[in-house]
Amino acid sequence: MSELLDKLALYLQYPFVRYAIIVGVLIALCSSLLGVTLVLKRYSFIGDGLSHVAFGAMAIAAIAGLTNEMPLVLLITVISAVLLLRTGQNAKIKGDAAVAMVSVGALAIGYLLMNLFSKSSNLSGDVCSTLFGSTSILTLTKTEVWICCALSVVVVAIFLFFYHKIFSVTFDENFARATGTKAGLYNLLIAIVIAVIIVLAMNLVGSLLISALVIFPALAAMRLFKSFLSVTVFAAIFSVICALLGLLIAVVAGTPVGSTIVAVDIVAFAVCWIVGVVKGGLRK
């Protein structure tokens, strides 16, 4: 045990490990906050869809030879998010179908483009690390860490400031709109924030696993808690603890960061589920 701790202490001396932990925890916090809203609005898969869009956008940026791909990726993802969430209940193509369409489409186009135009010798390696985020979180620069911190602060601030509006719009959009809340505006805000989080989170867990960061904390919290506030707070705590634990295990055991975090999420979700069932059973 002490050997393990020594190893951990050794790794923590490296700045890139500390950066990874800071960024990982912040992203886990941000994604869980909006996860509750997304799950309840039946948009669980938007994380998946948007991250594939971001993947496609990265492929385009790579081909265009852009040195800084972030702005383009962010722009394309934000536009997609706005379009997907805006359609709402009256759309001709329903939410889940639209997300699925965009998700698969962007993934295919992205891979196709990379395949046709990439100059890299290790194409499948590149694709794999974009999809699973295997190592890029360990290669973050100081600037990227600062950007991530700043954006996280903005996301949390927006969430706190608009908490009650987000609740109204999630629970009953028509009522909110009828009584004078600008529901369209808040949907737009949610969409933009989601897109920003996803582009950030791609570094951490990669495209394929982002959904896990969005849905597991929310679902786990919904097993145990009964008010929106307690669900939101628990989801945030759950997500931060799982991300921290996952990162530490990944660092010490040398496993891929993204999948380790998701594995921890799965285990923790199972625990919450069992506790929920036992508690529910006792009450009856």
Next chain:
Amino acid sequence: MALLTCKDLSLGYEGHEIVRGLNFEVHSGDYLCIVGENGSGKSTLMKTVLGLQPPLGGTVRTGDGLAQNEIGYLPQQTVVQRDFPASVREIVLSGCGGRMGLRPFYSKEEKQLAKDMMEKLGLTALAKRCYRELSGGQQQRVLLARALCATKKLLLLDEPVSGLDPKVTIEMYALIARLNRDEGITVIMISHDIGAAVRYASHILHIGNTVFFGTRDEYLASDLSDSFLKGGEAE
């Protein structure tokens, strides 16, 4: 001056007209029931009055000091709400949301208002309970309390008793009638239940192939109610 005036209203989706030439007024203290067959445009009318969708033609005007965002609305329940993790108090409070503007948190008055409304509808003991664990009738009362937080004047109810058992249905109707009579709240209700409509309402708006608007007594005297009432019994 009427609370709500609809003039030459045409309703529909994407240029497809369902109803045309709708004219009616709602005055303070009225209890208007909107009846008609499925697909006759009742819910579309409701959405148009609430400003959720624009009319194809004609106008909806609010008057008598009623602002567009002061209409309390009791919607039909959506699938999303049925398993929504929220406490009764959180939902009732959200009725105050419309007047907050950019202010991020509820004021003391708004919290008190929500408390009073919960008291009025007998929800105080349930305040901390989870919405999805309540019975259908309790859920409707929660949504009604929320609507009352949004308005002091006009309530719009979209099929408020659908899915409720007969006993709870009677209680719900009695509650609505009490709000109308004792609190002076104007009520507009969409209903399939023509029997209840003629029992409680002061005015009836019948939409469909023929449009009727008038007091309850005028409606009972008309041919339209005959066929519709009999049809209702045959079901």
